Amino acid sequence: ITYSAISAIFNINPTTVTRVFYNILYALASQTKHFIFWPDKKTVFNTLPKAFKSNYPNCRCIIDCTEIKTEQPSTVEQRVYMYSHYKNTYTIKVLVAITPSGFISFVSKCYGGRSSDTFITNDCGFLSKLEPNDEVMADKGFPGIKVSCENVKSVLVVPPILHNRRFTEEEVLQTYSVASVRIHIERVFSRLKTYSILNKITVDLLPSTDEIIYICCVLTNLQSTYYVTRIQY
Template identity: 40%
Template sequence: ISGKFCAVKGCHNSYRKLKMFLDQECYEHKPTIRAECKCPRPFKLHKMPSDDEGKRQWLAALNLKCPPRNIHVCSFHFVDRQPSTENPYPELWLGYDRPLRKKRRRRTCPDEAVLRPHENLAYQTEIEQQILLTLMKLKLNLLIEDLAIRFRISVSKVSRIISFWIDTMAAVLKDLIPWLPKETIRATTPEAYKQHYPNVTCILDCSESEVQRPGNLDSRSESYSHYYACNTIKYLVAIAPCGLVMFISAAYGGRCSDKFITCDSGILEYLHPGDEVMVDRGFLIRDLLFERQVNMIIPHFANKTQLTEEKVTCSRRIANVRIHVERAIRRLKVYKVLSQTLPITLMAKIDQILHICAALVNLRGDLICEADN
């Protein structure tokens, strides 16, 4: 019996250590020793189950090269502090960085995008808690291990909840990013635009978010941004003069140019003859807009000759109203999943994440009214 010890890598809990603790005098129930008082024990050693399936799951979780003959695991490595019906296998602090590769379950898309709990989960977590967990990941960009501890569930279940609700929320919230008709845009145009640019349809700008460095060399080169000197994703944002996000593109590698993203994202399909688009100096898309008879408002370039006073005044007027698209992007970056380094595990969901964040931004108050107040 004295040879009992926890089989997890790096864990030093053993029966001998527990016995030494129990032989000491209890501080609250002096002179009674801890083995005789009612105080809880710091840990217990649980033996590996005898059935074949249980043995296989335990050995797969422990990931031991040379497992001992008698395997015991202390209570620190179980979600419920002991093997339970919902969490019968050790899952916490197992002494290795890479999680085990598990076969992904095939998930069938629901017929209607309705908010409902994940049916494949074996445990019953309330729908509000699942949505809260997903929003905390988007807003605070907390580690999955941190969320698992906060909600008292395993890391794998946190990943499954986030994956499911990102897909579901993106399908439900897509209607909150509408392309407004001309009449609505004219009716909601603020005074800042009416004086000099009353016919502006939208303001375009690109933004970038840093991503974790990919291991694949091709992905690393495609996502490298020379402007930020790191790996990034790049996406196009179009806002109405009133500050509403009307369009957000899919994510592209940081190496892509603004012109390529504008041409490939599909935003040109929303523009009609007679529209006016306001852009920054980096958007060299005049030829693309000319084919669709769309006027482009862009600040003047300072070449070898100095700009005239009239051009300087015009550029300042454009900058004064174009600043609102920067404020709209800043609202997007409030969600730290876009302002901090994006983990490589979320790259497959980045398009849905962008649409969710843009939809949540549109639920806030008017952008320009806040500036006026």
């Protein structure tokens, strides 16, 4: 709903609507700044779903980047930075980490759609959260962070990558095993994107996307949780 529509409904000036929106947005972001946090190992492992315990007992988090469409930016520099070849449109990207139980534990700042998953992960400060022996689950778009994870003595868990050959039976089973629990983050993204403000970010909201996405993540965390129940392979 537009500012003009709200101003008509409540019979107030559109400028007042805009001011109230931003005042509330920044107030919410400030007051909830500790709502998304990195739980300690003990907390994560004490809430580890059964689906993880047999194959991924040291899983600290599942990570992925999500893209959110935007209107066409006003400057050429912004258009180059924000154009996503994957989505074939202008987007912003954020890295999100969730615990195995589905709690959003890390949200990066926003990046242009042109930025790679590897660049965002290495740049946003996520790696500084990891501790020795932590397992980080990701998809095939994150092979470039393997060395970065090893540098902090953590383990990157991704599905096997096919190199001009067929998967072995063991690799097929490993692919299913990773996918059966990694899909958990896709469910979180589905919940996150139920907030219609993320359907398409307007140009006037671009300077405030960090706060908007953060608040949507906070609201997602406040929903009832669920656990992975898929069978392990």
